[in-house]
Amino acid sequence: MPGDVISTWAWVVWLALIVIFLIVEVLTLDFTFLMLSIGSFGGLVAGLLGAPWWVGILVAGILAMLLLFFLRPPLLHRLRRGGDPARTNVDALLGISGTVVLVFPDGRGQVKLANGETWTSRIGSPSSTDVLVEGEQVVVTSIDGATAVVVPADRHRTESEGATS
Structure with a gap:
């Protein structure tokens, strides 16, 4: 039933x-x-x-x-399929270049990015030879909270060329 x-x-x-x-x-x-x-x-x-x-x-x-x-x-x-391919938010900052505006004496400082924003930054993989000075070109490799992780532009170019070989 x-x-x-x-x-x-x-x-x-x-x-x-x-x-x-x-x-x-x-x-x-x-x-x-x-x-x-x-x-x-x-x-x-x-x-x-x-x-x-x-x-x-x-x-x-x-x-x-x-x-x-x-x-x-x-x-x-x-x-x-027809969506906007442009990267936004944090994704848009990855790989962007910048200029050091505040020296990195202890691995931390500030950089002005190509989009005009100034970010608190730190060096990506600190070594004894990584000392960034004012005016040096850097590239953002990642974002950690409100901190841009950067590497010197010449090292970033060398690493990316080595990865494509």
């Missing part, structure tokens, strides 16, 4: 899931909940064709997983 009640009202549950997943998809625009919604539609169709409720759940799960793994990635790729 409980199975009969579930089978009788399963279509309502499927419709509710479809609507909920579609609403969440409209808010996220990530295609994940769209795939779950289509999977739920498959469960609804299975139920309307007379399949038991557990078969509907199985159909919905398998269909949603297949869509998530095989349809969602190409859809996301097509959606983001």
Whole structure:
């Protein structure tokens, strides 16, 4: 008897899931909940064709997983194809050149970057030969919190040329 009640009202549950997943998809625009919604539609169709409720759940799960793994990635790729390739935020600072404005006596100082910002900085891999003086050219290799990690521009050029050889 409980199975009969579930089978009788399963279509309502499927419709509710479809609507909920579609609403969440409209808010996220990530295609994940769209795939779950289509999977739920498959469960609804299975139920309307007379399949038991557990078969509907199985159909919905398998269909949603297949869509998530095989349809969602190409859809996301097509959606983001025309996106702006410009790097932003911290990513935009990596590899940017700068000039030392405050001497690095203890491995720390300040540099003015090519974008006009002045950053507190430290030398990337300090060695006894790394002493940066005012006016020297540097390159940002990473950002550590609010500190730009820099190396002398001539060493950065040598390392990048060695990596491409």
